Amino acid sequence: MTKGEAQQTKVHFKGKEDDFIVFVDDAKALKDWKSDKSIPLTQFVGSFKVFVSHKHGAQGQLDSASKSTLENEFGSAKEDEVIIQILEKGTVQESEFPERQGNKNDSMGSRGGH
Numbered sequence: 001m002t003k004g005e006a007q008q009t010k011v012h013f014k015g016k017e018d019d020f021i022v023f024v025d026d027a028k029a030l031k032d033w034k035s036d037k038s039i040p041l042t043q044f045v046g047s048f049k050v051f052v053s054h055k056h057g058a059q060g061q062l063d064s065a066s067k068s069t070l071e072n073e074f075g076s077a078k079e080d081e082v083i084i085q086i087l088e089k090g091t092v093q094e095s096e097f098p099e100r101q102g103n104k105n106d107s108m109g110s111r112g113g114h
Helices: 027-035 067-074 079-089 106-111
Strands: 002-014 019-024 091-101
Touching (some): 027 079
Antiparallel strands (some): 002 091
16 A cells, blocks of 8 residues: 655745745646736645744744744735745745555554455
8 A cells, every 4th residue: 555655845935034934735836826926826825824944944843933923024914925925035845755655554463454
């Protein structure tokens, strides 16, 4: 049974005080949006949340960005406006997770896998 095999796309923006991340469902739609702003963000932005990595770049532990952090960095606490700025100015990073193969529960002995 295969598990995993997923692709993750995120946009990373290095701000003055922190690093900001927005997750994107469809990298091609993001590219299309950059040249045609009539494409709705809902076509490719999975969740309208902005994350911070506490100056660890695009890696590390991600936490939700506070309204004051967004206000200080972007001049707005509205996540929709901030997401647009991050998508326009940030760098796209894609990563793939390979599929995994294996038994689900080895402790089942000969009962498993039938």
